[in-house]
Amino acid sequence: MFIIVAIVAILIYRLISYLWTLKSSYEYFKLRNIPGPPPRFFFGHYLTLWNTPSYPTQIREWTHQYGSIYGLFEGRRPMYVVSDVDVLQEVFIKQFSSFHSRRTNLLIDILKHKGANLFTAHANEWRRQRHVINPTFTTLKLKSMIPLMNKCIESMIVKIDEISGKEFNIYALYKRLTMDIICHCAFGINTDMQNDVSNIYMKQAMACFATDPEMFLIVKLSNVLPFLNPLLARTMQSGICLVNTLSKHVPSLISPIEAIPIFWFIERVEALIKQRLASGEKRTDLLQLMLDAAAHDDVKNDKTDDSMSRHLHHTEVVMNVFLFMIAGFETTSAVLAYSTYVLATHSDIQTKLRTEINQSWREDDDELNYEIISDMTYMDYFVREVLRMYRISGQNSTRLCDATTTVCNHQIDKGCVILVDVYAVHYSAELWGPDDPNLFIPERHAVKRHPVAFMGFGIGPRNCVGMRFALMELKMCLARLLRTYDILPGEKIEKGMIHQKPSILRPEAIYVQLHRRST
Numbered sequence: 219m220f221i222i223v224a225i226v227a228i229l230i231y232r233l234i235s236y237l238w239t240l241k242s243s244y245e246y247f248k249l250r251n252i253p254g255p256p257p258r259f260f261f262g263h264y265l266t267l268w269n270t271p272s273y274p275t276q277i278r279e280w281t282h283q284y285g286s287i288y289g290l291f292e293g294r295r296p297m298y299v300v301s302d303v304d305v306l307q308e309v310f311i312k313q314f315s316s317f318h319s320r321r322t323n324l325l326i327d328i329l330k331h332k333g334a335n336l337f338t339a340h341a342n343e344w345r346r347q348r349h350v351i352n353p354t355f356t357t358l359k360l361k362s363m364i365p366l367m368n369k370c371i372e373s374m375i376v377k378i379d380e381i382s383g384k385e386f387n388i389y390a391l392y393k394r395l396t397m398d399i400i401c402h403c404a405f406g407i408n409t410d411m412q413n414d415v416s417n418i419y420m421k422q423a424m425a426c427f428a429t430d431p432e433m434f435l436i437v438k439l440s441n442v443l444p445f446l447n448p449l450l451a452r453t454m455q456s457g458i459c460l461v462n463t464l465s466k467h468v469p470s471l472i473s474p475i476e477a478i479p480i481f482w483f484i485e486r487v488e489a490l491i492k493q494r495l496a497s498g499e500k501r502t503d504l505l506q507l508m509l510d511a512a513a514h515d516d517v518k519n520d521k522t523d524d525s526m527s528r529h530l531h532h533t534e535v536v537m538n539v540f541l542f543m544i545a546g547f548e549t550t551s552a553v554l555a556y557s558t559y560v561l562a563t564h565s566d567i568q569t570k571l572r573t574e575i576n577q578s579w580r581e582d583d584d585e586l587n588y589e590i591i592s593d594m595t596y597m598d599y600f601v602r603e604v605l606r607m608y609r610i611s612g613q614n615s616t617r618l619c620d621a622t623t624t625v626c627n628h629q630i631d632k633g634c635v636i637l638v639d640v641y642a643v644h645y646s647a648e649l650w651g652p653d654d655p656n657l658f659i660p661e662r663h664a665v666k667r668h669p670v671a672f673m674g675f676g677i678g679p680r681n682c683v684g685m686r687f688a689l690m691e692l693k694m695c696l697a698r699l700l701r702t703y704d705i706l707p708g709e710k711i712e713k714g715m716i717h718q719k720p721s722i723l724r725p726e727a728i729y730v731q732l733h734r735r736s737t
C-alpha cells in the first residue's frame with residue numbers, strides 16, 4: 219500500500235512540476251519585452267500553425283501585427299520570428315558561430331542515425347562536409363557540366379515540339395528536366411526520365427515532397443512532448459523497418475512506391491555507389507568528388523580551418539548524394555515554373571529578355587555556353603526578381619541558437635529558434651523601393667541593397683551550396699526556351715497558380731501555349 223501511495227505521489231509531483239515549468243516557460247518573451255500573439259497552454263502557437271492554410275501567410279500576418287521581431291512558442295520552445303535585417307545580419311553572418319545549425323524535427327533526427335548530410339549536420343560536422351563539397355561548384359566544374367545540361371534541355375525541347383501550339387502544363391516537364399539534369403550531371407545516372415512517364419525515380423522524388431513532414435502526427439507529438447522523443451523515435455524506426463521488410467518480401471502487400479520514399483532513395487544511392495566502386499570508373503561528377511573524399515579511417519571533426527579534415531564518412535556520402543538528388547529537383551523546377559508564369563503574363567518582360575538572349579547568343583555561336591549565360595545581366599535580374607517575389611522554401615530559413623548571446627540588444631538563449639519571415643523582407647518597401655515591391659520589376663536588382671535584403675538562396679556561410687549550379691541551369695533553360703518559342707498564357711493559367719502547402723512552396727500547374735518562332 220505504501221509503495222502505491224509513494225508512486226502516485228511521485229507521479230502527481232512530476233505532473234505538477236511539469237505543468238509548472240510549462241506555464242513559466244511561456245513567460246520567456248514577456249520577461250524580455252518581446253511582443254507576440256498569446257500562446258495556448260501546452261501547444262504554444264502550434265494549433266494555429268498546424269491549422270493555417272498557409273504557414274508563410276500566417277507568419278506574415280503576425281509580422282504586420284507585432285513588428286519585425288516577435289515571439290512564438292513551438293510547444294514550449296521559444297522561436298523568434300525576425301524580419302529586421304540588422305538582426306538577421308548578426309544571426310546569419312556576423313554571429314554565425316552561435317547560430318550555425320538549422321531547426322530539426324524527429325524525422326530528421328531519425329534519418330541522422332543513418333548519417334548527417336549538409337542540410338542537417340551541426341557545428342564542425344557541417345564545416346567539414348561543406349569544406350569537402352564546396353569545390354564541386356567551381357566555375358571549371360560547372361563549365362564541364364554544360365554539354366550534359368544542353369543535352370537534357372534538348373530532350374525537353376523535343377517533347378515540347380510534340381505539343382507546341384496546344385495548352386499544356388509545362389511544370390510537369392520541368393520536374394522531369396531538373397531530375398534528369400541532377401541525375402546526369404551529379405551522379406552519371408541515365409534514366410531516360412523525360413520520355414519514361416512512369417519512371418520510378420520521378421515517382422519517388424515527387425512522393426518525398428508530397429507531404430510536409432511537420433504535419434505527421436508523430437512529428438507533432440514529438441514537438442509538443444519532446445521528452446517522449448526516444449520512445450517515438452524507436453516506434454518510428456520499428457515501423458520503418460516493418461514497412462521496408464514487407465515491401466521487399468511481400469510486394470503484393472506494399473509496393474515499392476507505397477514504401478517510404480526517402481528510404482527507397484537511400485537504398486538506390488547505396489546501390490549506385492557500390493556499382494561505381496565496383497566498375498572502377500572515374501568520372502568528374504559530384505558523386506566522384508564525394509567518393510574521393512570518403513575516408514576509410516575514423517573521420518575527426520577538426521577545430522580549425524587549417525587542420526580541417528577533407529574526408530566524409532561512407533554514410534555521409536550516401537546521405538549527401540540523396541540530399542543533392544532531392545534538393546536539385548523540386549526547388550529548380552518550381553523556380554522555372556514561376557518564371558514561365560511571369561513570362562506568359564508579362565509580354566513586355568518576355569520581349570526584353572528575348573532581346574538580350576539574342577544579342578548575347580549570336581547565330582554563329584554553336585551551343586549555349588557558360589560565357590554567354592554569364593553575359594546576360596537582365597536575365598540575372600529576372601531570375602532574382604522571380605526568387606524575390608516567389609519564395610519557394612517554406613519553413614527552411616531557420617537557425618538554432620547554439621550558444622547564448624546578445625544580438626542587437628536582445629539576449630537570445632541557447633536552444634531558441636530564429637525563423638526568418640522572408641516574405642516580409644522580400645516585400646519591404648524600405649528595402650526594395652522606391653518602386654512598389656508588389657510589382658515584378660527586374661531592374662530593381664541593379665540597385666545595391668542591404669546585404670540580407672535578398673534571401674532567395676539563404677545568406678551567410680550556410681547559404682545554398684548549389685546556388686551557382688541552379689542559376690546556371692535556370693538561365694540555360696530559359697534562354698533556350700525563349701529563343702525557340704513565344705510563351706503565351708493558357709486559359710487555365712491562374713487556376714494552376716494556387717500554391718501548394720508542403721515544405722517547398724510551388725504552384726499546382728503552369729498552363730501555357732508555346733508557339734515556335736520563325737527565326
Ligand code: HEM
Binds near residue numbers: 546549677680685688
Ligand atoms: C533555384 C533553386 C534553389 C533554391 C531557390 C535553393 C534555395 C535554398 C535555400 C533557401 C537554402 C537554405 C539556405 C539557408 O539556410 O541560409 C538552401 C540550402 C541548400 N541547398 Fe539549395 N536551392 C536551390 C537549388 C539547389 C540545388 C540545385 C542544390 C544541389 C545541387 C541545392 C543544395 C542545397 C544544399 C545542400 C543546402 C544546404 C546547405 C548547407 O546547409 O550548407 N540547392 N537552398
